[in-house]
Amino acid sequence: AQSVTQPDIHITVSEGASLELRCNYSYGATPYLFWYVQSPGQGLQLLLKYFSGDTLVQGIKGFEAEFKRSQSSFNLRKPSVHWSDAAEYFCAVGLSFGNEKLTFGTGTRLTIIP
């Protein structure tokens, strides 16, 4: 079965600094990969997704992620974080076509300090 690992439970970054959140997956074929963000008291919102093609994908709010097959990773990056980026971030993997299920990682909580 597929699985997703987010090794960092909590990350603290200064406002204006760069950010990288790690995500590793386990799946026998090329997965479909997603990053979602959850602001306090809110539901999850899609930041970006990867299916195929260019391994660097751009998302909303200035985020990007890079798919690296050799490392089974799909890390999320942002060059300069804003205080409003404080939230919980979830990586998710979907199976090949025909299966609607997503498997989510345990999340990384991002704290921004002034």
Added chain:
Amino acid sequence: DAGVIQSPRHEVTEMGQEVTLRCKPISGHDYLFWYRQTMMRGLELLIYFNNNVPIDDSGMPEDRFSAKMPNASFSTLKIQPSEPRDSAVYFCASSLRGGSTDTQYFGPGTRLTVL
């Protein structure tokens, strides 16, 4: 569009009581998903529907949980009887066509506390 609507936003109940959570998906979306989020287990898929028909309920923890979708604009998740370990945030999500590539849109969640 108003997005996925869930009610109530917060529910506090006593052990043994019946709890009903409600969800209105985005109009035109064919798929509806129910998730549960806890600190211990993270975000888990409980059940999902396609065109009002349950497709996969393998994530439903036990018989105390049941879900229905009587029409395209309404779904319920019922817990009877409720137990303290059911305390969690329950999310409803919908997607247009389903499939792993389709974006799921999440509601704000219902925070359930069972005393």
